[in-house]
Amino acid sequence: MQRDKRKVAQAFSRAAGSYDTVAQLQRDIADQLMQWLPAQVDGNLLDLGCGTGYAAPYLRQRYPQAPLLHLDLAHGMLSYAREQRPVAGAHYLCGDAEELPLADSSIDLIWSSLAVQWCEQPERLMDELKRVLRPGGRCMLATLGPHTLHELKQAWAAVDDDVHVNNFVSLSQLLEHNRGLTLVRSETEHRVLRYSRLQELMHELKALGAHNVNRRREQGLSSRQRLIRLLEAYEQQRLDDGTLPATYEVYYLELRKESL
Numbered sequence: 001m002q003r004d005k006r007k008v009a010q011a012f013s014r015a016a017g018s019y020d021t022v023a024q025l026q027r028d029i030a031d032q033l034m035q036w037l038p039a040q041v042d043g044n045l046l047d048l049g050c051g052t053g054y055a056a057p058y059l060r061q062r063y064p065q066a067p068l069l070h071l072d073l074a075h076g077m078l079s080y081a082r083e084q085r086p087v088a089g090a091h092y093l094c095g096d097a098e099e100l101p102l103a104d105s106s107i108d109l110i111w112s113s114l115a116v117q118w119c120e121q122p123e124r125l126m127d128e129l130k131r132v133l134r135p136g137g138r139c140m141l142a143t144l145g146p147h148t149l150h151e152l153k154q155a156w157a158a159v160d161d162d163v164h165v166n167n168f169v170s171l172s173q174l175l176e177h178n179r180g181l182t183l184v185r186s187e188t189e190h191r192v193l194r195y196s197r198l199q200e201l202m203h204e205l206k207a208l209g210a211h212n213v214n215r216r217r218e219q220g221l222s223s224r225q226r227l228i229r230l231l232e233a234y235e236q237q238r239l240d241d242g243t244l245p246a247t248y249e250v251y252y253l254e255l256r257k258e259s260l
Helices: 005-014 026-033 056-062 075-084 122-132 150-157 171-176 198-208 224-236
Strands: 045-047 068-072 089-094 107-113 133-144 181-195 244-257
Touching: 005 075, 026 107, 026 133, 026 181, 026 244, 045 056, 056 068, 068 075, 075 089, 107 122, 122 133, 122 171, 122 181, 133 181, 150 224, 150 244, 171 181, 171 244, 181 198, 198 224, 198 244
Parallel strands: 045 068, 045 107, 068 089, 107 133
Antiparallel strands: 133 244, 181 244
16 A cells, blocks of 8 residues: 555645635536436435535535435544535545445445545445445546646656655556446546646645655655756646646546346
8 A cells, every 4th residue: 555544634634724725626527527416316425535525515405305424534624514514414424435434235326526546445445335335326436547647747757766646546447346336437538737836736736635645765865956856857848838737637437336
């Protein structure tokens, strides 16, 4: 495992207050995934990795009668969602997508935007999604692929051989473990954000809580030396319009658990 789940939870908890100030991309992706929602939900609805609760008001408006469960790995995010975006009939759970604190066949619909990429074991994630979904239940996912922030990875590779950017699994790796869930539809898109300075991207990642949480090795270069080399390497990727690109590879998936 590359990531320490405690550090992931701590990073997002610390970022709860600043997350929404820099999360336009995350909101856009959530809005896109919302267009995939079915007309009705007959049972429990799970917002998996709810974050600051951005989707909560929309989910409640769309499904006014459905019991709504918000689950997140980070206590700070759950507290923010409960306090800043409260909705009627909602319940808040702190838990891991790879070990859901939910009963078998208890969920009618799982909706999850930009959360499951933090899972380390795709097979365990898929097993848990299948376990908690009722027969015929559906799962709507938006997650990130390995091409995400490839410009930043390339720049760091010119500095040292450490892991400085979070790595995410490919769509084929994710679906390889898709036991008992049928892929209904999928789409892939690449969203490119543009910055005038690399520091803007680094600040944004920190404010999101999405900065590097991989286990690190000590390097010979000082922090200042590494930063200078990083800036020089990223500068080589500046576009003709004068901006620095940062690419996000986004997967949208709809999965269904087969009926008995």
